[in-house]
Amino acid sequence: MSGPGLPPLDLGQARLSVQEPQVRYDKQGERSDAERLAAANATFARDFGRTAALYMESCIHCGNCAEACHFYLSTGDPKYTPIWKLEPFKRAYQREAGPFAWAYRTLNLKPAVTVAQLEQWQELVYDSCTMCGRCTMACPMGIDIAGLVGLARHALFAAGLVPHELWAVAERASREGSPLGATPKVLKDRLEWLADDHEIEIRVDAPEADVLATFSSIEIMKYPESLVATARILNHTGHSWSVSTRGYEATNFGMMSGNVAWQRASTMKLIDAAIACKAKIVLLPECGHAYTALRWQGAAMLGRPLPFRVLHISEFLAENIASGRLRVGKIGRTAAFHDPCQISRRGGATRAPRFVLEALGLELRETADAGDLAFCCGGGGGVIANRRADALRYKAFEIKMHQIDATGAEIRLTSCANCRQTFDDGAAHFHWDKEMGSLLELVADNLLEPGTDLSPCPRGEEELTAAASY
Amino acid sequence: MELLEFARGPGLVFSLAVLIVGLAWRIYAVYRRPAKADLSEPRSTAMAAGAARAILSRMWHHETFRDQTLVGTLNAYGYHIGLAIVFFGFVPHIAFVKRLTGLSWPSVPGWLFVAAVGFAFVGLFYALMARLTSPVLRLISNFDDYASWTVTILPMITGMALVHLSLDSPYPLKSTYPIPVAVHLLSVELLLLWLPFGKLSHIVFVFLSRGATGAAFARKGAAL
Secondary structure: OOOOOOOOOOOOOOOOOOOOOOOOOOOOOOOOHHHHHHHHHHHHHHHOOHHHHHHHHHOOOOOHHHHHOHHHHHHOOHHHOHHHHHHHHHHHHHHHOOOOHHHHHHOOOOOOOOHHHHHHHHHHHHHOOOOOOHHHHHOOOOOOHHHHHHHHHHHHHHOOOOOHHHHHHHHHHHHHOOOOOOOHHHHHHHHHHHHHHHOOOOOEOOOOOOEEEOEOHHHHHOOOHHHHHHHHHHHHHOOOEEEOOOOOEOOOHHHHHOOHHHHHHHHHHHHHHHHHOOOOEEEEOOOHHHHHHHHHOHHHHHOOOOOOEEEEHHHHHHHHHHHOOOOEOOOOOEEEEEOOOOOOOOOOOOHHHHHHHHHOOOEEOOOOOOHHHOOOOOOOOOHHHOHHHHHHHHHHHHHHHHHHHHHOOOEEEEOOHHHHHHHHHHHHHHOOOOOEEEHHHHHHHOEOOOOOOOOOOOOOHHHHHHHHOO | OOHHHHHHOHHHHHHHHHHHHHHHHHHHHHHOOOOOOOOOOOOOOOHHHHHHHHHHHOOOOOHHHHHHHHHHHHHHHHHHHHHHHHHHHOHHHHHHHHHHHOOOOOOOOHHHHHHHHHHHHHHHHHHHHHHHHOHHHHHHOOHHHHHHHHHHHHHHHHHHHHHHHHOOOOOOHHHHOHHHHHHHHHHHHHHHHHOOOOHHHHHHHHHHHHHHHHHHHHHHOOOO
16 A cells, blocks of 8 residues: 555554654653553543543544644654544553453453553654644544643653653753742842833832732743833733742743643742732733643642632733723834734633734734634744754744745734744744744833823723623 | 344344443443543633534634645535435335334435435545545554444445345345345444444544533633
């Protein structure tokens, strides 16, 4: 059945198949294979709830998910088919936990998953999946493959089979409170410097505050202008706000690497800080996965509903523009917007940035596949922290780069520092003469001081209602 | 016991029992697994509506994926609808169901039956060719895919043999050609026996899976 351009069909295998993924993996710790496997299986059994089981029973092997994946589309390699990235986990489910597991085991219809297979699949689960969820949109069965990849990462982390660079930043975040060395002391020094340099008030460790501002370490270390922009906006809206050195780091490498204990520890720092200062709102920075970690998974970490609202900065901007509390000037240029997957498609806040762009008087030139169906930049899910994935990531990035170019927009914006970092890195690699800007910083640069009579605000009731639904 | 007698009696009862018990067990085995309550503040509480929306909206692909998935989608509709018309619209099948349940309905016109048979055959063979030639589909396919295809096409083949014989037979087929009728019935029973164990169970799981995603995503206000 092999033909030109087709991988060889291996008829010696128990099933019709092509070549296994390239062996390319890292290991943490000194443990026997049996111990690694036992740890993976135990984690797997613990995680495998009703919805995941439902998805495992539902796949019809149609392959549509491949047509949504930027890693498959940019390489044409079938091993990047999203559902294939879960193959050993599907086998483990059927053999150990599925409805007919006893038959699979007794008759050995599905051989037990081996450590060698988990090692092989490490590349597929970590290097070639940003958990962007575009494949979920293409699945006729509605299977949330991205969510299942998150569960697969739990098992691989338990087995000590994580790309080492991703593991190292996650471990550092767990130990120091920040993956990039933005410790409480570094943050405090940096905020003092920024406050002096920009002659702006930045409140730190206030005993009480309505809004607790948080940042991503990428902003703290690479884009400090975002910290200033956040302070400017909060001072402008007149909210009682503060930064807390007890909980400020919104990135969550525990979640991305697959360590639930580290994920919980990071999240609890934010929750504890918010409770301590009686915050009504925890304001999340321009960071995609931070939104998933606190907005949608934070309550599960706490074990009860969060006693405060969680807003991404784009939602906060939209709400306050709609209420008239935040007044911005019109820019009058054309703009392209890159949707961070975790905030738009998977987070449900697709409309908020568009509302802000409209308020700024920008003519939005959408890319092909914009909004909920936008392509990922290629660096999400910890992929950009994993240097061995660079070549693959650049291929995926090319799709986005060409789509942005095709808009012909004068400026390019996003609301995720990780995406921004991926664009910066991609632009340097491809000598692309475009820069990805921050929506937050653009708003901060175009604030209208009180008394400036240029904007017809406050907005109408309809817009307030729309903003409340972001 | 004659083969036809077996196929119309114990064989049919057994295969139907396996179908019902097997599917029920498979669904129960999924729903007995623990489910974590989502404690996050919902963006929307219209989760039932979200489930319904997902079930309906995934009947067709997003426009973005049209170029890559249109042919496959149309083909799938072709053979699914074709199979449904053949099963529910052909006179002997209606008589068979009436004997079992007492229920009956009008048959489809002959031209529609012939067209449905054509769509089902062509569609199923196209699906098999796609699975064997597409690198993606070859990679992700396993025994279940080929077994499910086989047990689906077999009743079509054995049934078409009967249609051919019926052209020359002035009497009910079961009296003139008991063995071919029995073989056709047994091929259907093979399909019923396999259905709960393989991917043909998507006749049930398609609604459960889409519904679960639709409800969860509606809660977040996320895209469906």
